[in-house]
Each structure stands twice: as C-alpha cells, then as structure tokens.
Amino acid sequence: MLEVEGLCAxxxxxxAVDGVSLTVPEGTVVAVLGxxxxxxxxxxxxxxxxxxxxxxxxxxxxxxxxxxxxxxxxRQGLAHVPEGRGVIPELTVxxxxxxxxxxxxxxxxxxxxxxxxxxxxxxxxRQPASRLSGGERQMLSIxxxxxxRPRALLLDEPSLGLAPALVxxxxxLVRRLADxxxxxVLLVEQNARSALSIANRGVVLNLGRVVVEEDAHLLTxxxxxxxxxxxx
Numbered sequence: 533m534l535e536v537e538g539l540c541a542x543x544x545x546x547x548a549v550d551g552v553s554l555t556v557p558e559g560t561v562v563a564v565l566g567x568x569x570x571x572x573x574x575x576x577x578x579x580x581x582x583x584x585x586x587x588x589x590x591x592x593x594x595x596x597x598x599x600x601x602x603x604x605x606x607r608q609g610l611a612h613v614p615e616g617r618g619v620i621p622e623l624t625v626x627x628x629x630x631x632x633x634x635x636x637x638x639x640x641x642x643x644x645x646x647x648x649x650x651x652x653x654x655x656x657x658r659q660p661a662s663r664l665s666g667g668e669r670q671m672l673s674i675x676x677x678x679x680x681r682p683r684a685l686l687l688d689e690p691s692l693g694l695a696p697a698l699v700x701x702x703x704x705l706v707r708r709l710a711d712x713x714x715x716x717v718l719l720v721e722q723n724a725r726s727a728l729s730i731a732n733r734g735v736v737l738n739l740g741r742v743v744v745e746e747d748a749h750l751l752t753x754x755x756x757x758x759x760x761x762x763x764x
Contacts, residue, residue, distance in 0.1 A: 533557055534591070535592075537589045539553070549583075558683075561706060561707060576614075580602065611684070614688050615720075616692070621662035629657075632676035633680055649705070683715070685718070686720075703729065733747055734748045
C-alpha cells in the first residue's frame with residue numbers, strides 16, 4: 533500500500549533522511565524506531581510532503597505522490613498525525629473532527645464512525661478541545677485523521693506524555709485500526725517496547741539511514757540490537 537524507495541531529504545546541509553526504503557502493506561503496522569535525532573519525524577514529514585524530498589520516491593497504492601502538493605497527498609488517502617497532537621483548543625471536539633474531512637469532501641467519513649471508535653469523544657463533542665485530557669487529545673488527533681478515510685496513516689509519537697495505562701490503550705487502538713480498517717500504519721515511537729508489541733515489522737533508523745529492518749518479534753528478541761539502538 534505505502535512504498536518508500538531511496539527517499540532522501542535535508543535541512544540545509546544536514547541530510548535528515550538518507551536513502552530510506554520500506555514498505556507498509558495494507559492491514560499492517562510498521563514501527564520506526566531509533567534514538568532522538570535518528571530521522572524518524574523527518575521521515576514522516578517527507579512522506580507526507582511537509583519536507584521536500586531531494587531524491588527517491590513515495591508511492592501510495594501504486595501512485596507516485598513524492599512531490600505532489602500536501603492537499604493532493606491527503607486526497608489520495610494519506611493521513612499524518614504529528615507529534616504533539618495538534619488539536620485546535622479553541623474549537624470544540626466536533627469542529628476539530630470536521631477539519632479532518634476538509635480535503636476529502638464527499639469521501640470523508642461520517643462522524644458517527646469516529647464516535648463509534650471513540651465513545652469518549654462523542655460524550656465531549658460540544659466541549660472545547662482545551663478541556664480534554666492528554667489521552668483524549670490523542671484520540672481526537674487520530675479521530676480527525678480517520679475522518680478523511682485514509683488508506684495509510686502516519687503516527688508520530690502517539691504515546692508521548694501519556695500514562696502507561698493510556699499508552700497501552702492507544703497502542704491497542706492502533707493495532708485495531710490496522711486489523712479492522714485495513715490501514716497501512718507507519719508508527720514512529722520512542723517507546724520501542726510498546727511499539728514492537730503491536731507492530732508486524734520494525735525499522736531502526738540511525739542518522740537518517742535504515743540500519744535494521746526485521747519482524748517485530750525478532751527485533752524484540754535481539755538483545756545487542758535493543759541495547760545499541762532501542763534503549764531497553
């Protein structure tokens with residue numbers, strides 16, 4: 533579903549993404565792991581068109597979207613939930629959700645589908661997003677992305693700042709989205725143990741390059757690799 537081939541991107545003279553290749557099939561979760569500064573967020577930003585690619589290709593369902601405008605990439609079915617959640621606190625929960633269908637028009641999902649996944653959001657739909665807890669804001673960010681009926685979902689640090697019980701809840705949700713909706717999920721996570729527990733495959737980045745790509749359960753079992761790159 534989502535194919536990345538030889539992708540490169542830079543911030544001025546600094547090469548942030550250096551020849552990355554990976555594939556995320558429909559209905560699978562691929563975890564992108566690595567230390568701070570490894571290039572994980574830059575990879576997602578390049579895939580979604582926020583950071584211009586200097587080389588390589590990104591294909592979604594066989595269509596090259598590498599240098600397409602961001603709104604075109606969204607219309608093609610790619611959704612990006614950035615680190616920090618990015619909800620608009622002055623708007624209500626429902627108004628935030630409706631923003632997710634901005635570029636999808638008639639193809640956007642009815643809010644009832646999102647509320648079915650997140651009953652807590654339905655309870656708070658008329659409240660301003662500023663009144664939500666951290667976990668609820670993360671649900672709102674993911675729900676807003678789902679309104680656009682994406683084929684592929686990029687998630688950047690969805691567990692950041694959450695209590696362990698909420699981390700488990702969010703990770704379980706990510707797995708369920710892949711299994712039930714058939715989404716191709718590319719998950720960037722600092723919490724490697726949690727990410728690998730729900731991922732099909734893991735990709736380890738270092739200085740913008742892929743140093744390891746392996747089945748998630750094998751990555752978890754490789755003690756030397758875990759100590760060197762994953763911190764557990």
